[in-house]
Amino acid sequence: MKLPISWLKDFIDLDGITVEDIARKLTLAGLEVDEILYAGLAMPTYGAGEKHEFKTNGIAWDKEKIVVAEIREVKEHPNADKLTLLDLYDGQQEQVVLTGAPNIFHLKGTGKLPKPIKVAYAKEGATIYDGHADGLVLTTLKRAKIRGVDSYSMVCSEKELGITEEHEGIILLDDDAPVGMSLADHIGDAVLDISILPNMARNANVIGIARELAALTGRELKKPKIEFTTSGASVEDSVSIEITNSELNPRFVAGLIRGVEIKPSPYQIQRRLKLAGIRAINNIVDATNYAMIELGEPLHAFDYDVLKERAGEKKIKLITRPAQEGEELVTLDGEKRKLTSMNVLVCDEKSSLSLAGVMGGTESEVTQNTRNVLLEGAAWNFINIRRTAKQHNLPSEASFRFSRGVHPALAETGVKRGLQYMAAWAHGSIAPGLVDAYPLKPKDSVVEVTSKEVKRLLGIELTVEQIAELLSRLEFKCEITNHQLQVTAPAHRMDIDEGVVGLADVLEEVARSYGFDKIPTTTISDALPPQAGNPVHEWEEHLRDLLVAIGMQEVVTYRMTSPEREGRVITHGEYVRIANPIAPERSVLRQSLLAAVLEVAEKNVRAESIAMFEVGSIFEPVKNDLPNEPRKLAIVMTGARSASAWDVKAAPAFDFYDMKGRIELLLAGLRYTDIVYAQSESTYSLHPGKSAEVKINGQAVGVFGELHPLAKEKYEFGDAPVIVAEFDLEKLRTLNPSYGIIPVSEFPPMYEDIAIILDESVTASAVEALIRQTGGKTVTDVRLFDVYRDEKIGAGKKSLAYNLTYQAEKTLTDADAAVIRNKIVKRLENTIGAKLRR
Amino acid sequence: MLDKLNEIEKAALEDLSSITEQSALDAWRVSNVGRSSPLMQVFAGFGKLSKEEKPIVGAAANRVKVALESALEEKTQAVKNAALAKSLSEEKLDITLPGREVNIGRLHPANQQLRRVLAILAEMGFQVYTSREVETDEMNFQMLNFAPHHPAREMQDSFYVESEGREDNPILMRTHTSPGQIRAMREAVATNPQNPPPIRIALPGMCYRYEQITARSEIQFNQVEGLAVGEGITFADLKGTLTDFARRMFGKDARVRFRASYFPFTEPSAEVDVECFVCGGKGCQVCKNSGWLEILGCGMVHPNVLQNGGYDPKRYTGFAFGMGPERQLMLRNKINDIRYFWGNDLRFLEQF
Numbered sequence A: 001m002k003l004p005i006s007w008l009k010d011f012i013d014l015d016g017i018t019v020e021d022i023a024r025k026l027t028l029a030g031l032e033v034d035e036i037l038y039a040g041l042a043m044p045t046y047g048a049g050e051k052h053e054f055k056t057n058g059i060a061w062d063k064e065k066i067v068v069a070e071i072r073e074v075k076e077h078p079n080a081d082k083l084t085l086l087d088l089y090d091g092q093q094e095q096v097v098l099t100g101a102p103n104i105f106h107l108k109g110t111g112k113l114p115k116p117i118k119v120a121y122a123k124e125g126a127t128i129y130d131g132h133a134d135g136l137v138l139t140t141l142k143r144a145k146i147r148g149v150d151s152y153s154m155v156c157s158e159k160e161l162g163i164t165e166e167h168e169g170i171i172l173l174d175d176d177a178p179v180g181m182s183l184a185d186h187i188g189d190a191v192l193d194i195s196i197l198p199n200m201a202r203n204a205n206v207i208g209i210a211r212e213l214a215a216l217t218g219r220e221l222k223k224p225k226i227e228f229t230t231s232g233a234s235v236e237d238s239v240s241i242e243i244t245n246s247e248l249n250p251r252f253v254a255g256l257i258r259g260v261e262i263k264p265s266p267y268q269i270q271r272r273l274k275l276a277g278i279r280a281i282n283n284i285v286d287a288t289n290y291a292m293i294e295l296g297e298p299l300h301a302f303d304y305d306v307l308k309e310r311a312g313e314k315k316i317k318l319i320t321r322p323a324q325e326g327e328e329l330v331t332l333d334g335e336k337r338k339l340t341s342m343n344v345l346v347c348d349e350k351s352s353l354s355l356a357g358v359m360g361g362t363e364s365e366v367t368q369n370t371r372n373v374l375l376e377g378a379a380w381n382f383i384n385i386r387r388t389a390k391q392h393n394l395p396s397e398a399s400f401r402f403s404r405g406v407h408p409a410l411a412e413t414g415v416k417r418g419l420q421y422m423a424a425w426a427h428g429s430i431a432p433g434l435v436d437a438y439p440l441k442p443k444d445s446v447v448e449v450t451s452k453e454v455k456r457l458l459g460i461e462l463t464v465e466q467i468a469e470l471l472s473r474l475e476f477k478c479e480i481t482n483h484q485l486q487v488t489a490p491a492h493r494m495d496i497d498e499g500v501v502g503l504a505d506v507l508e509e510v511a512r513s514y515g516f517d518k519i520p521t522t523t524i525s526d527a528l529p530p531q532a533g534n535p536v537h538e539w540e541e542h543l544r545d546l547l548v549a550i551g552m553q554e555v556v557t558y559r560m561t562s563p564e565r566e567g568r569v570i571t572h573g574e575y576v577r578i579a580n581p582i583a584p585e586r587s588v589l590r591q592s593l594l595a596a597v598l599e600v601a602e603k604n605v606r607a608e609s610i611a612m613f614e615v616g617s618i619f620e621p622v623k624n625d626l627p628n629e630p631r632k633l634a635i636v637m638t639g640a641r642s643a644s645a646w647d648v649k650a651a652p653a654f655d656f657y658d659m660k661g662r663i664e665l666l667l668a669g670l671r672y673t674d675i676v677y678a679q680s681e682s683t684y685s686l687h688p689g690k691s692a693e694v695k696i697n698g699q700a701v702g703v704f705g706e707l708h709p710l711a712k713e714k715y716e717f718g719d720a721p722v723i724v725a726e727f728d729l730e731k732l733r734t735l736n737p738s739y740g741i742i743p744v745s746e747f748p749p750m751y752e753d754i755a756i757i758l759d760e761s762v763t764a765s766a767v768e769a770l771i772r773q774t775g776g777k778t779v780t781d782v783r784l785f786d787v788y789r790d791e792k793i794g795a796g797k798k799s800l801a802y803n804l805t806y807q808a809e810k811t812l813t814d815a816d817a818a819v820i821r822n823k824i825v826k827r828l829e830n831t832i833g834a835k836l837r838r
Numbered sequence B: 001m002l003d004k005l006n007e008i009e010k011a012a013l014e015d016l017s018s019i020t021e022q023s024a025l026d027a028w029r030v031s032n033v034g035r036s037s038p039l040m041q042v043f044a045g046f047g048k049l050s051k052e053e054k055p056i057v058g059a060a061a062n063r064v065k066v067a068l069e070s071a072l073e074e075k076t077q078a079v080k081n082a083a084l085a086k087s088l089s090e091e092k093l094d095i096t097l098p099g100r101e102v103n104i105g106r107l108h109p110a111n112q113q114l115r116r117v118l119a120i121l122a123e124m125g126f127q128v129y130t131s132r133e134v135e136t137d138e139m140n141f142q143m144l145n146f147a148p149h150h151p152a153r154e155m156q157d158s159f160y161v162e163s164e165g166r167e168d169n170p171i172l173m174r175t176h177t178s179p180g181q182i183r184a185m186r187e188a189v190a191t192n193p194q195n196p197p198p199i200r201i202a203l204p205g206m207c208y209r210y211e212q213i214t215a216r217s218e219i220q221f222n223q224v225e226g227l228a229v230g231e232g233i234t235f236a237d238l239k240g241t242l243t244d245f246a247r248r249m250f251g252k253d254a255r256v257r258f259r260a261s262y263f264p265f266t267e268p269s270a271e272v273d274v275e276c277f278v279c280g281g282k283g284c285q286v287c288k289n290s291g292w293l294e295i296l297g298c299g300m301v302h303p304n305v306l307q308n309g310g311y312d313p314k315r316y317t318g319f320a321f322g323m324g325p326e327r328q329l330m331l332r333n334k335i336n337d338i339r340y341f342w343g344n345d346l347r348f349l350e351q352f
């Protein structure tokens, strides 16, 4: 909400407190000031190295150069039809001022004005906004000749003084504005733009903020004096009210004012409304808005004569009821609204009049011809108003307040205040009494507060007297009997409960009133909980570290995707679907982590080398229940195996074995030993001959391989193969790892190379298994270092060359090695028909 | 004979003095101290000498041999030094050419920041607690004291998951990690219903809000929440704990302030601002000229939430706080577009 400081000062003495001090106090108490807009008052200046505190905008008015002046005569300009020359007195001397203002143009040539017009006058050298520029551009008034007449000063528009964007005419001040007074002293202001938290709706008004400031400064809240005289017949004689649903409409109050004269409000009022972000319309509408901003109770003004005419000879009867499905109402904005039973209407016996709490109807609205006004102040159900305002897309100052809850007690105060302002600005006479239907009176919450509870929750020592003092400032009623404090919530608050919740509600107010900054900082004295750790989280973090150690970049992707996007690489099943997706391409929760990482790789295709992974959840639907969220690891590699340099040509592209090598390292890092790589079918589109399933302890835990050429075509990858892997982390994590470390021998190992020729059909893993089996524990390492094919070896044959390591708990001799080697060679010959290659 | 030896020595040393290369030195060695050199011939002819000559010539020949050998050694060293000096002066690299790149792995920046946060919290006794990302309305809102149609729900527009017959308790993407607070409390209560143990946990994870994806807002973001529940945990403890945390996170001189705020699941609630570490509090673009950066939301756990978790609010109190690792990184590194995080452009990721 936008709050002019001048308005605030009607209710609290702020002498000696700067605008920034006020903003800081409010901010710390939960009324965050987003911006301070200066409209006349002096702005703070910051030297180099000095602190700024608030986003600040606007303009300060020079006290010497911008003053209140009066126009005594509006004369013709000798050379320009549309301009006039003003005879003006600025309190010190007479001036001739040139203007093109349309709102005094009609006075041109009418001679000396019977009553001078008070205006805002900027003298030569004053800095104001340029009224003709787009946006706000500062300019300094200089002497110039316009159409042959000297011009060095001007009468200002609101835009030129930074009050509004309005530049259609000049400001016409109230008649009592003192000529010669600095304008800043007369109407200089600053506006605080305050964010209102959901639980602070009670403070979305001037009194609310003043009350908070009173609590924060210890100064007195000057409550408004609502007093007026009445005359004529009582309103109860001519109006009655029927509420059909008290849950939706706990209270309805109406008052009557007769004989009003519709005209603009005093300039001071218009200016405050405009600074508060409200359009000034006429004195009656302005009075409803002004009272609302001041007190927080939205009001609605009906043209009483329209209601009377509709009622015919009978007494006016206002009825509040839920709308019928499909019922229609033309609201003030000219829109024909189709209503539902959720909406509440204010009606008379003929038909509906207004959409309760949200917007009035056209027929009974106040017009230029209105003479008598019936003023409504009511309480509505906040949920209902919230939904109605949303349904009809009608956010307004009224629905903003009603949809956050306005206490029914304010209905009466609001109507009285509105009538008071109408009488003051429109010269009407107020009818005695009010009609007041109040079927659902809220109970004022009562809470017991003890020093012990304050200590237990807030950690501060306060006596009940001190607590009572803090709460009284916020208008809580406090009664102390036998060191027991009983607190009653004031009649503007809907947010204070009773019991244990009410206690927390009240203690929050104690803390805010005391000042969060004054509460000490302590360390927890309560016992530490049992230390349990989080093995799953820790294991995944270890996994991430391993992946990073083998050169993988981690990525984090969106959970929301579309079946089409994932369909490029996976045959998908049923999805967890988003009911309100932000876009069609984010309509489901991902079923494949790999598909997500592939998209990232595709986006980065220009990178020389891509090796990336993600650890995260996928989502499997469970009918009408929460989905399963299994954890997965996905890896994508493509591009150069290592970085190129100015003297190193491009490295070969990643292939199947680069991925396999990393998977081997990863699984070794996780301390798995019983690992088998098998051909497999996968739901992923993988190259059938260049993919494998990974089994640990006999259990399938993941797949990896080259992307199927047809799948790859669906992406914008380059020529290099795309190698992918996906693991099921639930399965992987719950396997039994081996933590045994093979001791490092003191005896020297022996190394020996053997090369064998064998049929293509025999796999390398079969050969290695045979070698290890035959060599027993003396063969500690079997490393394939060459695979070779040519005509000499023969078609359908290959040569595998191994580097063997022998190790025993003694120094091995050549003879020892020969024995083992011969055994191995013989076994390979007999079992798989291998021949030693010499 | 002695004259001959002197001549041999003189000639050899003269030859040696002009040598500058290793190959010439090798040749000199063969011709002057090699097996068939004149000097070695003298040793070979030793047997023909008289008994008196032998010791004299022997001593002289040995002296020449030693002299030549040490001269050779000296010269060899000199040649080597000259060659080294030459090569050092010639082998001059262009040290401005770029070094060779190594492809390395890295954690995603958001997870790097998560780790920093969790590490500090771990040292303060907060253990990691993780829970599911798709939740029920009950766990995400109702148990956390968001009544249906509560205005606060508007602060957290949600993604809903299609399901049938669940109008009262729809399924949605969690909007915060707070449902984990309820789950953690209930798990702890289950271990000892009469005297539930104290709780001190950190809840990290991805959360979701229905927002347009722009430079300032995202549909998913990480959150880390902290929860402490026990007997005698106060707002002053909350202030102390978070002040300590802020100092660990943002530097030991970091100034913090607690500003009253509102969250449905805490009361009293506060926002924690840390003095802007970009400008030192003087006012800059990052802190929007306020000198303060909002880094944490926190408060005392609402009695209804304690109750819903199974902790009696008359006996137990607690505090909770929450923060966004991505936001912290954005502030720290002046990142002006939140979309970088899930955009996963390697040119962004590689800077962390």
Ligand SMILES: [Zn+2]
Pocket (backbone or CB within 6 Å): B276, B277, B278, B279, B280, B281, B282, B283, B284, B285, B286, B287, B288, B289, B291, B292
């Ligand atoms: Zn800053």
